[in-house]
């Protein structure tokens with residue numbers, strides 16, 4: 001396929017990278033995983049995404065950082081514990097279906113090589129649509145092409161770049177969350193929402209807009225088509241235990257994930273779009 005003018009394909013390590021460089025932003029997308037690794041809007045030149053210095057770019061392991069695509073399940077598989085966490089499309093090769101330069105953005109559509117895999121019965125078409133301009137809009141579109149109703153979970157598992165987790169506040173969430181570190185106990189969201197320990201929380205709320213404020217970096221996040229927001233930081237001990245994360249990596253990242261954790265139903269012939277907009 002012909003790439004649009006603002007796009008180029010470059011090999012890096014064992015992965016093909018799609019680079020978008022237009023008047024508004026610079027972005028890097030790994031075709032392994034359909035995975036956005038970097039988004040820098042040119043009006044402020046601030047990197048919005050965090051990528052681990054130890055990330056494995058070998059085209060086999062999931063990439064630690066950027067925006068992993070979790071699909072067709074989020075977290076552990078519901079019944080088969082041996083299957084990969086967060087599904088199988090983040091470790092698949094994706095390809096560019098089309099790419100278009102518009103006046104204020106570049107629009108890129110990617111598809112994985114297959115949507116079928118062990119642990120999932122659905123017949124589907126899956127696309128990732130990226131609108132890269134002053135903001136990054138990312139849409140994960142699942143179409144049910146089979147004759148049976150479909151149910152799945154998914155997430156845009158974004159790792160945000162922050163100055164310092166100890167001086168970071170997340171605004172826009174309230175109500176209770178389910179604490180994955182305490183057997184899914186229901187706990188009330190702190191105000192202000194700041195961080196001083198390992199955090200792995202499923203907020204069963206659907207705010208349209210959230211903001212992460214940390215030093216000079218202020219990132220706004222809008223979500224559509226979700227049933228939850230997941231907030232994750234592995235903190236010190238877990239970072240040390242993870243091969244693909246530098247020991248102090250947890251200090252400069254916060255995952256705020258636009259997610260469907262409760263199960264999305266899609267009727268035959270219908271589709272569902274999970275969307276996150278990052279400014």
Ligand SMILES: O=P(O)(O)OC[C@H]1O[C@@H](O)[C@H](O)[C@@H](O)[C@@H]1O
Nearest residue numbers: 075085086157180200230232257
């Ligand atoms: O190491 P992975 O599979 O990329 O997952 C990272 C984290 O992802 C989060 O979404 C989960 O809530 C955590 O439980 C998990 O540890």
